[in-house]
Amino acid sequence: MSHPLNPTGPHDNQAEPEDGPSVLTHLKARLAEALDRQSATAEILDVISSSPRDARPVFDAIVHAGQKLFPRSTISIGLREGDNLILGSISGPEPAGVEAWRRRFPAPLHPETIHGHVILEGKALDLPDVAAVQDRFRIGAGNFLASGFRAVTMTPISQGGQTVGALSVLRHSTGSLDKEQFEILNTFAAQANIALDNLHLLNQMRDANETLENVSRQLAKYMPPQLYDSIIEGDRQAAIASRRRKLTVFFSDIVDFSEITDQLEAEELTHLLNTYLSEMSRIAQKHGAYFDKFIGDAMMLYFGEPDSRGAQEDAAACVRMAIEMQRRLDALQKSWQGKGLIDRPFRSRIGINTGYCTVGNFGSEERMDYTAIGREVNLAARLEAECDPGGILLSAETYSLVGEWLSVEERAPVEMKGFKHPIRTFAATAIYAGDTASRSILHKDGTGFSVTVDLERMTSSARLRAVRYLQSVISELNK
Structure with missing residues (x-):
């Protein structure tokens, strides 16, 4: 990704003359950016398709993909937890800055904070200069500025039609994202929505399966195992x-x-x-x-x-x-x-x-x-x-x-x-x-006769007596 998207505004190369080598250079840059976006989206979709048991792996994949496309920005996901805001995931170019931002969570979810506005209103927000809106967001704007973030673009994340969080691109320089960059952010948010909806459905299915398994275990105690198995198997x-x-x-x-x-x-x-x-x-x-x-x-x-x-x-x-x-x-x-x-x-x-x-x-x-x-x-x-x-x-x-x-x-x-x-x-x-x-029991029944010999119970002398008796019987039968 040698041509990351400009995190602070329009691309500088738009001013270059559209002729000769400059046109080719521009097209190569745009192609590299498109490939980077495609690669980042594919990575996120791979995580979503693996059906993780919780959404964190998807959130981590989204912020890391965003970090690749916005290398000078910090990408974070804030999630609603009751009346508070918690940090779902974060990735940034400076570990110290990331850790400082992490320590600000959990925080109250208030309509006069930037996160509160996006999550409670369910509307995206692009602030090219946070300092200019301190009166509007008097509670939360100061936290962004104190952490060195001058510009913020934030879009809501939803689950089942309800806003449950926000995806943010935090920048140290003032300026807005261009239209294409904003669409990328919305794409990532949509993928987070898919992950949350999938997780919700997966948990519903898991709960239903656990209920059915529990009922099945209980029913199995009231019927023969063979009958239970044949019913479960559809036989x-x-x-x-x-x-x-x-x-x-x-x-x-x-x-x-x-x-x-x-x-x-x-x-x-x-x-x-x-x-x-x-x-x-x-x-x-x-x-x-x-x-x-x-x-x-x-x-x-x-x-x-x-x-x-x-x-x-x-x-x-x-x-x-x-x-x-x-x-x-x-x-x-x-x-x-x-x-x-x-x-x-x-x-x-x-x-x-x-x-x-x-x-x-x-x-x-x-x-x-x-x-x-x-x-x-x-x-x-x-x-x-x-x-x-x-x-x-x-x-x-x-x-x-x-x-x-x-x-x-x-x-x-x-x-x-x-x-x-x-x-x-x-x-x-x-x-x-x-x-x-x-x-060691020998037994035979037939018309007019029955013979049973228990070898384990017979002593040597008992066996000799049995042999003599059987020989006499054979002699009688041969007459």
Whole structure:
């Protein structure tokens, strides 16, 4: 920028004769000035386009660009803050002068100050000689003169149609800016307006997003994670609809919960129940269960919707989850008893069934619930009611899918209301003796036979006896 704009008045080279080398020199100077203006404007627009979180980077870019185009002037931005004026940004050729001007802020915003007039009236002001207007601006003019500024050109900065500040070119020599220089100042002010409007919109969007995120976080606690995710991602619509899916359904509740509640204070009961449900929810989420509902101390979960890993793996995940839940509750119960919080067993019953259910949105267009219904859901609930305290009771359908690795004990068929024929049930065993998913259990069911071998529990002599017995069975089968 070897040809900066004259900060004090018209260009000196206007007096040169418009012929020969002088014309070329003049055109080169004007071209250099135009390029300087374009470069300065581009720098400011780059800062604006980066969407800063506050306007200061844009203000800094404006005053530094102005400093390049008006190298002998001080460029400052004053901002309204209530009834005061604060300094938004400043750049000048003399660090001492810049610092002296900075110390004058904050200052009262008064209509008889130069800043006050521009900001309160919303009109630009060009003062070629500040000394000549001391009567008009009796409060503020003296500050400019005391700082060595003899001439001031100031234009308003607005946000949303309201004047919020002023951009100033402060000069040590008297004289006005020419028309082209004044247009440059207005261009910079317009860019400051854009930056403030952008910042306002950005803050509005940020506030709205924070509100939505907060509401979403709260809503997420009232619905299953899978349902919440599918709604947020747009995969599921809030419409009355249903479909058939093969699910593994889980029911559980606390044994004799009403009697436990009678022995505890409300605060103690709330603590125990919330701890229990939180621990069970963590385990359920770990295994990928769909949270259907909590009903007091009871839980309904299922596997197979909205995502299924196949009927066999869904059933296995549900049973492994149930085993981990019973183990965790056993540990919690011992801890609570040790602390004297409870004086009776705190145990749950769990029923699990696999079958085709109707799953979807049920209710009205105004209020609906996403859930699973049908005979198989009812059977899971009945199994839970028939289960031993601290146990897990499976239907034959679920057992057929996990029987290769799960130790069970078949119970007598159960007559259940709503079912024509007795229901075969299987109670999971060895719930509290290691991880059944990793135990060395060999199991096979077939027509007329069932074999289960628990290698971890067998001693060497027990294995030899089992081998002899199985060999005798093979001999019988070969006859």
